[in-house]
Amino acid sequence: MxxxxxxxxxxxxxxxxxxxxxxxxxxxxxxxxxxxxxxxxxxxxxxxxxxxxxxxxxxxxxxxxxxxxxxxxxxxxxxxxxxxxGWSADVEVKAARFEAPRGDAASARVDVTAGVGDVKVNALTDSNNLFEANIRYVGEVEFKDEGEADKFISLSQHVENLDFDFGILDFLFNHENDQLIWNVGLSPDVPLDLSITTGTGSANLALESLQVADLTVNAGTGSVDVSLPNMDESYRVEISVGTGSGIIRIPDGTALELHATSGTGGFTFDVPDDAAVRLVGSTGTGGITVPASFLQVGGDTDNFVGENGTWETAGFDSAVRQIIIRFEGGTGSLTVR
Structure with missing residues (x-):
């Protein structure tokens, strides 16, 4: 056969x-x-x-x-x-500017959603506006400015009719002349509930001069760099990153409760030397590194893969101003310095 x-x-x-x-x-x-x-x-x-x-x-x-x-x-x-x-996607890069006057605003909720592009947020100087944005984008964007004393401002990108392929190409082939970037400025004189969402692109948030009552950051693919403010009252921070590294800077005297999750990528928390800090952290693959002054008060010490535990600085329970960090990571290390 x-x-x-x-x-x-x-x-x-x-x-x-x-x-x-x-x-x-x-x-x-x-x-x-x-x-x-x-x-x-x-x-x-x-x-x-x-x-x-x-x-x-x-x-x-x-x-x-x-x-x-x-x-x-x-x-x-x-x-x-x-x-x-006519088979190619609409890859036209557009430029636009948006403004919202401060007026009589006593507080504001600000939502920024960028599907494709880098997002940078800074405090405004010498401006009567509550919100300013200069953006280069693809697809369509929608801007809302509602309310008087309690303002709601939203700037969101809609890419449902834009093939995601261009978002990939923009980063793979690095079209510098067509760089997609959102420069957002916010008033330092109004307390803010701030929400930043990115799909593909980095987020660089310089918030140290702003009044942030609540902060939410959702990042799909891209690095996250956040400098937090020192507020009189304790405030909440929620950060979620799918793929990409993150660095969070916390200034002296801050009191906050921060919850961060990461799918793939290392995370670093930069905390003040004399701060009262509690860290509850876990990683699927990767280690956790803390300063020598941190004492482990809970968790496992002999994990074969990944690490989890609770660490505190001396005198944490009696401190008036406390920093509480909860971190859940998939693949990547966690560093507190």
Missing amino acids: RGRIEYRSLFWPLVLIGVGVVWLLANLGVLSAASISVLFRLWPLILIIIGLDLLFGRQSPLLGGLIGIGAVALIILLMLVGPSL
């Missing part, structure tokens, strides 16, 4: 070569972002090509090679002509 002869298809080696060619052409500027965006719309065609290789490619190396060469050539051709046929 004769055994069936199976040939190793040349399809996948040729596909890898094709991926390298596409990447090289993109880096050289031969393929534009619009052309690359067409590739993400061709994924059904890619499935069809893989199916053809599974059906016929293993019958003959020559046939598998022809399928691979034909697939790479067809995809590159469609990427070149696709933008002229």
Whole structure:
């Protein structure tokens, strides 16, 4: 009985070569972002090509090679002509400015949601506005300014009709001329409930001169750098990061309760030297490093993978101003310094 002869298809080696060619052409500027965006719309065609290789490619190396060469050539051709046929995503980068006057505001709730782009927040100087934003963005944004004494301000990006491929391309291929950034300024004279949400992009929040009564930060992919204020009253901070590192700076004399979660990426908390601090931390993969002055008062000390425990500074229970940090991490280390 004769055994069936199976040939190793040349399809996948040729596909890898094709991926390298596409990447090289993109880096050289031969393929534009619009052309690359067409590739993400061709994924059904890619499935069809893989199916053809599974059906016929293993019958003959020559046939598998022809399928691979034909697939790479067809995809590159469609990427070149696709933008002229209207197949590319809307990659127009727009610029806009938004303002909300302070008026008689005694307090404000401010929500900023950026789907794609870096977010920077600072305190306004020499301005009668409660809110100012200069942004470069894709898709559409919606701005709301409601209320008088108790204000509500919202600036949110809508990308439902914008293929996410451009958000990926913007960061992979680093189109510096089309940098997507949100520069937000807030009044230091009005107490704020502040919420910052980012999808893809970093968040750099310089809040030390602001009056923050409550802070929520939700970051999808990108680093988070937050400098917190010192308020007369204790306040709450909630920070969640999907993928990316985080550094949180806490000034002298601060009293707060901070809860942070991280999926992938290291986290650092910079606390004052003489502060009364309690840390309740856990990591799935990664260690926890605290200053020598911190005493472990709970948790495990012999975890094989990850770490969890509770640490306190001396005299924490009797301190008037307390910093309470709760951290839950997936992959990445936790450092308190």
